[in-house]
Amino acid sequence: MNREELIQKWLQDDLNPQELAAFKALDDYEPLMKLSENLMHFKAPKFDESLAFETISAEISKKQKSKTKWLKPILKIAALIAISFSVYYYTTTLDTHITTLTAEKTTFELPDYSEVTLNAQSQITYNKKSWKNQRELTLHGEAYFKVEKGSKFNVQTSSGTITVLGTQFLVENRNDIFEVVCYEGSVQVITDHKNMVLKPGDQFLILNGKFIAREKENILNPAWLYNHSQFKSMPYKFVLNELERQYGLKVDAQTINTSVLFTGKFVHTDLDLALKAITLPLNITYTKENGLIVLHEK
Template sequence: MENPFQDETVLARWLAGELTPEELQTLQQREDYAGFVQIIEELKGLEAPEFSAEFVWQQLQERLAGEENSKPGSVRDVDEFPAGTETVEGQNPEPETPNPEPSLLHIISWKYISAAAAALALIIAALWWLTSNEYPVSETLATKAGQQKQVVLPDGSTATMNARSSLGYNAKKWPERRYVVLDGEAFFKAKKGRRFTIQTKQGQVQIAGTIFNVYARDAELEVKCTEGKVQVINPKGTERVLLKKGEQVSVAGGRMQKRQRLTFYPAWYKGESIFREAPLQKVLDEMSRQYGLVVMADSLGTRSFSGKFIHKNLNKALKMVCDPMRLKYSLSGDTLHIAPR
């Protein structure tokens, strides 16, 4: 990853409000800008550990240059469809540097130090604290086609994963940071306490204690708030939406669209998939996940589908989708062929 600190004055001038519009726009377009915004928000009440500024800067530069020190966590497949809940168990030395590189405080001009030195020290401390291990995932769980799995997290919060989804977290660091990495879809019931963060490729979800569903597949993120409040942040950190009970938001193509919803549990939680003017390909992709099929579709164009299909009977599910869409289908083993009639 390109080092965002090539110009060491950028952070200080950003904190001091002295970036040019062009510089600010460039910074906001970085994929890690959301992380900087999050750090600023969390600095209040953050007790920074003792550290050497020169040592921290050196470590930060190394990590941003891509030097990975953490070991990858284990990955487990979930082999059985569960009948119920399964519980998953879940001072920095001064470097001896005879000729140290110039520290950040020596590089930045005194003009910016007077405006941002205190805040800059805190942000470096926070960056060091938050990225020292880059939230390594010590436990990762994955569901296969047609499977759902409920996981009990270290604080008693639960996450029920939909088919072909993966969820990772760090049990050891959980008391300090309730942080989950999700690829796929899961229904969360978060206990009240510290901020609970769900990180996806498509954006970030933050809550304190509530019930909500997160769908994160391909380039789409959809969050539905069942109880409490949920904050959703787009990938660049430039836009956020606060959801209340009964609301949902979709993030796709950089746009966030908020609307009302009525049902308490997501449809998949009750064994069916419901769609509203969804691209037909998205419907077939979900059918593939629920039934473990390879779908071969011909000449479907940009057609959309409103309706549902069930998860326990493939023949009925196919009729529920194909009949109203005037599609013909054939099955050969695990391969489903679909084409217009």
């Protein structure tokens, strides 16, 4: 494979291991990589790098036939021009993904200095390039937001859209549960089931596809920010799901009724204490079997 083909495949991130080795052997490899690093913050208007490469390569082909002494410099320039626009386009259109694993939380800032804290097994996706014109992100899982005042701020989920201007709120979007809690300011929630504007203390909850009315509460922050999970009249299966997320374990609850409602909390830092907190009030016992927690009714 010739130099032009190797460079073009590199631009497309399509080199196999053998081609990558050949690309690294090119005389131009180090200058190309150095330019690629320097162009990470390069800004230019949208450009069709494929068309540019084809046009320049055609011109080079003509020059090759004349066997001029300046073939190599022209080839370098052609590759560098194509790389300039390719790297810019590639690096500025990529989405940013932030993900947490089991038993992990993380706090980070968005481009407008809004703050997000992700609970365990959650993901947020957004685009830095378009953020100034459109403050919008996608959430899978659970997150707590402190939004800086400014233009409309949208949180997209598979269950609905949450819209605010500047406020503090929580969103949880997982299997069979969609919850929004407003802590400051106001939050608009739009779903197929119901549309609502939440004020501080208001909660929006859909369980198993059904809207659940909740009383206003004087709450300042989500409990999990302080390493404990709190529940009020929640089906027991959601309590067990959260225990699994926070401790990275599996719970066998086949012999108990997981639809019973639970009110209480458990800590994220002591498994035995957490298990006692969620089993004793319901008269349930448990055993540990190779990382599996098996629940039993007394």
